Amino acid sequence: xxxxxxxxxxxxxxxxxxxxxxxxxxxxxxxxxxxxxxxxxxxxxxxxxxxxxxxxxxxxxxxxxxxxxxxxxxxxxxxxxxxxxxxxxxxxxxxxxxxxxxxxxxxxxxxxxxxxxxxxxxxxxxxxxxxxxxxxxxxxxxx
Numbered sequence: 603x604x605x606x607x608x609x610x611x612x613x614x615x616x617x618x619x620x621x622x623x624x625x626x627x628x629x630x631x632x633x634x635x636x637x638x639x640x641x642x643x644x645x646x647x648x649x650x651x652x653x654x655x656x657x658x659x660x661x662x663x664x665x666x667x668x669x670x671x672x673x674x675x676x677x678x679x680x681x682x683x684x685x686x687x688x689x690x691x692x693x694x695x696x697x698x699x700x701x702x703x704x705x706x707x708x709x710x711x712x713x714x715x716x717x718x719x720x721x722x723x724x725x726x727x728x729x730x731x732x733x734x735x736x737x738x739x740x741x742x743x744x745x
Contacts, residue, residue, distance in 0.1 A: 644697045651696040
């Protein structure tokens with residue numbers, strides 16, 4: 603491995619390049635990667651609904667940043683916001699049918715991008731790469 607390219611630097615460069623590609627793809631839908639990530643997290647929830655606090659934790663974002671994301675998604679009719687009947691301090695965010703449609707379309711684009719990204723690797727190389735990345739992720743989470 604050359605001194606100029608450490609694993610961490612390569613992972614960062616790959617992340618930045620992929621983020622740019624995805625943001626360019628989402629630009630046509632007037633969305634950002636952060637907004638799409640929030641939508642996907644809400645969609646994955648059992649009732650397709652989360653409290654603001656749950657979403658904040660899942661995204662590892664500050665309360666103000668999460669509130670801003672939700673506000674922009676609500677403006678685009680991709681989520682709806684409601685309060686808890688028993689505890690007025692609790693707010694829920696729920697994905698709308700339009701938000702679900704955006705998630706399905708985005709998933710198709712992400713799958714296509716990943717296919718193109720990995721097309722020059724054999725099946726064994728793809729499997730090995732995924733396994734190594736998962737191991738690195740597990741290690742980083744323990745740090």
